[in-house]
Structure formats: structure tokens, C-alpha cells
Amino acid sequence: MSPEAVMEWSRKQFTDWQEANAKSINSLEVQENTSISDCKWKAPEMGCIKINVDAAVKEGQDWFAIGMVARNHLGHFLGGKTMKLAGRVSVVEVEMVGISEAMSWAIDGIPGDVVVESDSLISVQNVLQAKENLLEIGDLMQQCRDILQENSRLSLSFSRNQANRAAHCMARISCEVNGFMIIxxxxxxxxxxxxxxSSVY
Known part of the structure; x- marks a missing residue:
């Protein structure tokens, strides 16, 4: 590489590091300012369905798993979905695949308004902020943005890990089975x- 190319590459790496560092600081501020109530699962509004989604990646494995749970405004279980897919990818990419699959499930199989909720703050922010991402995952993010724009009854939100326990449990179940399962x-x-x-108990 020429000295000019090396300098340009170095500047790009430094800029990326600054942006990532700023996101980390913002995430810490969000954690410090979060009340106890934000750590609990919140039911959607009446007539709306919430799909919580989470992903599981095991180091050294050539597969990853996704788990989804759909509930109504009373917290009643409406259905679940497990997926085990081949591939060795980054955690962020796995989370994005989970969000994309949850959106597809909402469009094809669940009538009415649907909220898709993920505990991947970076994934949710990148989809909602519509920032250009030149990495391979950028195409997946754009697909999710297009789905949101084309389906007004669908929305995406972030939840903390503690509020996403059901999907986390379903993702672990996905690790033990092969292929797809609708529960x-x-x-x-x-x-x-x-x-x-559940608000009933």
C-alpha cells in the first residue's frame, strides 16, 4: 500500500473507533438512567401483539440459533418460533437476522399491529436511524428498514436483557433442535x- 493509502486507512480506523466508543458511552448512560421498571417485560397496548426475539451463538460452532415469542396485551403466549441456521457470523449479524425473521413472521403469520422487540441496542439503533452501513450487514439492515416503511402496522423497539428473558429462553431451546419449529x-x-x-397473575 502507498503511504497515502495507509494514512487514509488509519484515519478511517480511528474515526470508526471514536464512533464505537461514543456508542459505548451512550449505552452506559442508558443503563445508569434506566429505572427498575424498564428491566421488566412490558405488555403491548390492547389489540397489539409483541414479538420478542433473541439470538444465540456458541463459540466454535458453525451454526447459530434464533428464538421468538409472541404475546398479547395480557401477556398470554400466542406462539413461539425456533430456528437453527448454518453459518459462522458475528453477534450483531445474528441479531439482525433474528429481527428480520421476526418481522417476516409478523407480516406472514400474525394479523393486526405488531411490535418486534430485541435486546440488541446496536441493531435496533442502526435500523431506526437509517444510517448507511457499507458492511455486508448493511443490506440486512436496509431490508428491515424497507419492511418497516412498507408495513405501517409493524414497529421495532429495544428492550433490556432482563425484559427479553422469554426470547432468550426460546433461543436456548433452538440450540437443542435442528431446523425450524413453530410452537x-x-x-x-x-x-x-x-x-x-403475565398481567393476569
Whole structure:
């Protein structure tokens, strides 16, 4: 590489580092300012369905898993979905695949208004802020933006890890099975979480 190219590459790396560092600081500020109520799962508005989604990646494995849970305004379990996909990708990319799959599920299989909720702050921010991303994951982010723009009944939001326990549990279940599964009744591993988060109990 020429000296000019090396300098340009170095400047780009430094700028990227500054942006990533600023995001980390903002994330810490969000954590410090978050109340206890923000750490609990919140039911959607009446008539709306919420899909919580999470992803699981095991180091050294050539696959990743995604888990989704759909609930109504009372916290009642409406359905779940598990997916185990081949590939060794970054955590952010896996989370983006999860968001994309949850949106597709909402469009194809769930009527009415739907909120897709993920605990990946970076993924949610990148989709909602519509910033250009030149990495391969940028195409996936743009796909999610297009889906949101074309479907007014669909929205995307961020939740903290503690408020995304059901999807996290479903993602772990996904690690144990192959392929895709649509679940109509909650598995035993999920019952305690659902009961504790339901407004009925």
C-alpha cells in the first residue's frame, strides 16, 4: 500500500473507533438512567401483539440459533418460533437476522399491529436511524428498514436483557433442535417466565 493509502486507512480506523466508543458511552448512560421498571417485560397496548426475539451463538460452532415469542396485551403466549441456521457470523449479524425473521413472521403469520422487540441496542439503533452501513450487514439492515416503511402496522423497539428473558429462553431451546419449529403451546422451560410476566397473575 502507498503511504497515502495507509494514512487514509488509519484515519478511517480511528474515526470508526471514536464512533464505537461514543456508542459505548451512550449505552452506559442508558443503563445508569434506566429505572427498575424498564428491566421488566412490558405488555403491548390492547389489540397489539409483541414479538420478542433473541439470538444465540456458541463459540466454535458453525451454526447459530434464533428464538421468538409472541404475546398479547395480557401477556398470554400466542406462539413461539425456533430456528437453527448454518453459518459462522458475528453477534450483531445474528441479531439482525433474528429481527428480520421476526418481522417476516409478523407480516406472514400474525394479523393486526405488531411490535418486534430485541435486546440488541446496536441493531435496533442502526435500523431506526437509517444510517448507511457499507458492511455486508448493511443490506440486512436496509431490508428491515424497507419492511418497516412498507408495513405501517409493524414497529421495532429495544428492550433490556432482563425484559427479553422469554426470547432468550426460546433461543436456548433452538440450540437443542435442528431446523425450524413453530410452537403453539409454551414449552416447560418457558412457563415460569411467562407466568411471572403475565398481567393476569
Amino acid at each position: 403453539s403451546s409454551p414449552p416447560s422451560q418457558l412457563l415460569e417466565i411467562l407466568l411471572s410476566e
